[in-house]
Amino acid sequence: xxxxxxxxxxxxxxxxxxxxxxxxxxxxxxxxxxxxxxxxxxxxxxxxxxxxxxxxxxxxxxxxxxxxxxxxxxxxxxxxxxxxxxxxxxxxxxxxxxxxxxxxxxxxxxxxxxxxxxxxxxxxxxxxxxxxxxxxxxxxxxxxxxxxxxxxxxxxxxxxxxxxxxxxxxxxxxxxxxxxxxxxxxxxxxxxxxxxxxxxxxxxxxxxxxxxxxxxxxxxxxxxxxxxxxxxxxxxxxxxxxxxxxxxxxxxxxxxxxxxxxxxxxxxxxxxxxxxxxxxxxxxxxxxxxxxxxxxxxxxxxxxxxxxxxxxxxxxxxxxxxxxxxxxxxxxxxxxxxxxxxxxxxxxxxxxxxxxxxxxxxxxxxxxxxxxxxxxxxxxxxxxxxxxxxxxxxxxxxxxxxxxxxxxxxxxxxxxxx
Ligand code: ADP
Numbered sequence: 001x002x003x004x005x006x007x008x009x010x011x012x013x014x015x016x017x018x019x020x021x022x023x024x025x026x027x028x029x030x031x032x033x034x035x036x037x038x039x040x041x042x043x044x045x046x047x048x049x050x051x052x053x054x055x056x057x058x059x060x061x062x063x064x065x066x067x068x069x070x071x072x073x074x075x076x077x078x079x080x081x082x083x084x085x086x087x088x089x090x091x092x093x094x095x096x097x098x099x100x101x102x103x104x105x106x107x108x109x110x111x112x113x114x115x116x117x118x119x120x121x122x123x124x125x126x127x128x129x130x131x132x133x134x135x136x137x138x139x140x141x142x143x144x145x146x147x148x149x150x151x152x153x154x155x156x157x158x159x160x161x162x163x164x165x166x167x168x169x170x171x172x173x174x175x176x177x178x179x180x181x182x183x184x185x186x187x188x189x190x191x192x193x194x195x196x197x198x199x200x201x202x203x204x205x206x207x208x209x210x211x212x213x214x215x216x217x218x219x220x221x222x223x224x225x226x227x228x229x230x231x232x233x234x235x236x237x238x239x240x241x242x243x244x245x246x247x248x249x250x251x252x253x254x255x256x257x258x259x260x261x262x263x264x265x266x267x268x269x270x271x272x273x274x275x276x277x278x279x280x281x282x283x284x285x286x287x288x289x290x291x292x293x294x295x296x297x298x299x300x301x302x303x304x305x306x307x308x309x310x311x312x313x314x315x316x317x318x319x320x321x322x323x324x325x326x327x328x329x330x331x332x333x334x335x336x337x338x339x340x341x342x343x344x345x346x347x348x349x350x351x352x353x354x355x356x357x358x359x360x361x362x363x364x365x366x367x368x369x370x371x372x373x374x375x376x377x378x379x380x381x382x383x384x385x386x387x388x389x390x391x392x393x394x395x396x397x398x399x400x401x402x403x404x405x406x407x408x409x410x411x412x413x414x415x416x417x418x
Pocket of ligand 1: 319347402
């Protein structure tokens with residue numbers, strides 16, 4: 001084979017450019033290999049073509065595709081590097097033209113037998129990965145019409161092998177990425193399931209503790225109240241953490257987790273009995289719920305709405321001192337229903353009013369460090385409100401506590417009147 005490279009004609013060059021574009025856009029490895037094979041046979045006017053890829057672990061070559069029908073047992077047939085033509089092309093990292101394979105001791109008749117094909121001649125070139133390491137061999141078999149392969153054929157096959165090597169590596173990486181992604185998704189699902197199961201299982205024993213401690217606190221004398229309050233507080237804190245973990249499942253599942261129906265927001269809030277929230281009662285706080293008499297129809301997942309409102313109430317109770325006041329209101333504002341919850345607590349600095357809705361964000365101040373939590377409640381509430389196409393925001397002045405407002409689109413009758 002001459003070392004001086006002949007010029008390819010413009011038509012072949014254009015064809016190779018087009019092939020390069022197609023190959024680089026093909027991410028399915030087996031489609032890619034079949035495409036390379038058929039292009040190799042077509043461009044060199046060969047009766048058949050094949051690809052052998054190097055397995056880096058075993059350091060053997062494997063048939064990956066052939067333009068003839070490759071029986072399944074052949075597709076995985078290993079070809080040793082030491083005593084095969086393809087092995088010689090790869091290890092010596094140079095093209096070879098064997099005009100008559102029957103005279104070459106490295107020729108392996110088994111392959112022909114397996115695919116019922118008679119190989120006369122092989123034009124083979126190494127394929128390289130991006131790092132220029134040989135990673136496989138591309139072979140054109142038997143020039144059509146019985147003639148010899150030309151120098152142009154060799155040049156064309158070499159260029160095709162270069163394009164193919166990069167494309168194969170790319171497709172392999174793509175497949176690996178897809179696999180890694182699938183594994184990650186599976187792990188993520190396992191984690192979500194684990195959190196859901198664990199938090200669910202923790203709830204039952206915790207309610208037993210909460211129930212008994214409240215009972216014992218009332219039964220025991222006043223000298224024990226402070227101790228029981230501590231236990232109660234810790235148990236309530238634990239309950240909030242568990243609830244946050246449980247609620248993550250709604251957010252992670254997106255809109256698919258919602259079962260939205262037409263519901264009256266006022267009835268929904270009334271049925272939650274927020275005035276009797278046991279944590280607020282334990283802190284001797286007053287929860288005042290102000291509901292209008294008419295109906296405010298919204299399309300919501302009622303369980304999820306309860307989670308959102310529950311989170312806001314938890315915060316109001318947590319960030320409001322003993323004997324504080326919490327005002328809850330539902331009202332119509334134009335074409336929206338607004339749920340408002342205002343507390344007389346420590347408030348939120350104005351520049352943090354938006355940031356507190358980010359996952360794990362907590363306003364830092366020595367005063368607040370006494371309040372435990374994971375910084376999840378508001379982010380969950382926001383994500384869930386947005387799944388309902390609603391809005392949530394906070395208003396606050398440090399002195400007068402804070403107010404959280406949820407706005408949901410009203411379901412109005414066609415006349416526009418309720
Ligand atoms: P967590 O309450 O677990 O810290 P949240 O996401 O519910 O997490 O709240 C984030 C932060 O927003 C809180 O840590 C607190 O700093 C602030 N915050 C939330 N609600 C109130 C409230 N009603 N009054 C004052 N600060 C609040």
